[in-house]
Amino acid sequence: MNWRGFAAQAQELAGLGDKLFDKNGMALVGTLRRNGWPRISPVETYVVDGELMLGMMWRSRKALDLLADPRLVVHSATSDREGTEGDFKLYGVAVDIADPELRTHYGDATEARIEWRPTGPFHLFSVDISSAAYIEFGAGRRALLWTEGAGLERMRHPDD
Numbered sequence: 001m002n003w004r005g006f007a008a009q010a011q012e013l014a015g016l017g018d019k020l021f022d023k024n025g026m027a028l029v030g031t032l033r034r035n036g037w038p039r040i041s042p043v044e045t046y047v048v049d050g051e052l053m054l055g056m057m058w059r060s061r062k063a064l065d066l067l068a069d070p071r072l073v074v075h076s077a078t079s080d081r082e083g084t085e086g087d088f089k090l091y092g093v094a095v096d097i098a099d100p101e102l103r104t105h106y107g108d109a110t111e112a113r114i115e116w117r118p119t120g121p122f123h124l125f126s127v128d129i130s131s132a133a134y135i136e137f138g139a140g141r142r143a144l145l146w147t148e149g150a151g152l153e154r155m156r157h158p159d160d
Contacts, residue, residue, distance in 0.1 A: 004050030020076035031065035063123035083137035
């Protein structure tokens with residue numbers, strides 16, 4: 001499911017993810033190497049035309065990982081040891097974007113945000129989302145889980 005569909009089904013959870021992705025400007029992407037070992041790498045996230053897009057340098061290790069095995073996790077860049085800023089993650093598969101129009105729209109979004117436009121070859125993926133979760137500790141504590149089949153569920157928080 002693309003970001004637009006996910007957001008329609010889980011508006012609160014998608015809003016929390018948007019907030020964290022926008023705040024940090026970065027996320028971590030977890031991929032699988034050819035030998036089966038996990039890899040985590042920084043990545044910028046953009047929602048463009050209803051798709052969560054991840055741009056990557058041409059032939060980067062993380063991009064090659066996704067071309068070999070598209071399963072991934074995207075995790076908000078957490079920097080608060082207490083967990084009060086919240087922790088958002090989603091799971092799914094990467095979809096290689098070849099469509100010139102979508103690539104142009106991604107370039108437009110990148111240029112608008114950071115005043116730089118990708119040139120030359122680069123990898124661009126959208127995320128086909130299968131599940132997402134959020135947990136927050138402290139005064140605002142909450143735990144949410146969304147799966148494509150079951151929808152949004154408020155989970156019992158571990159501190160309750």
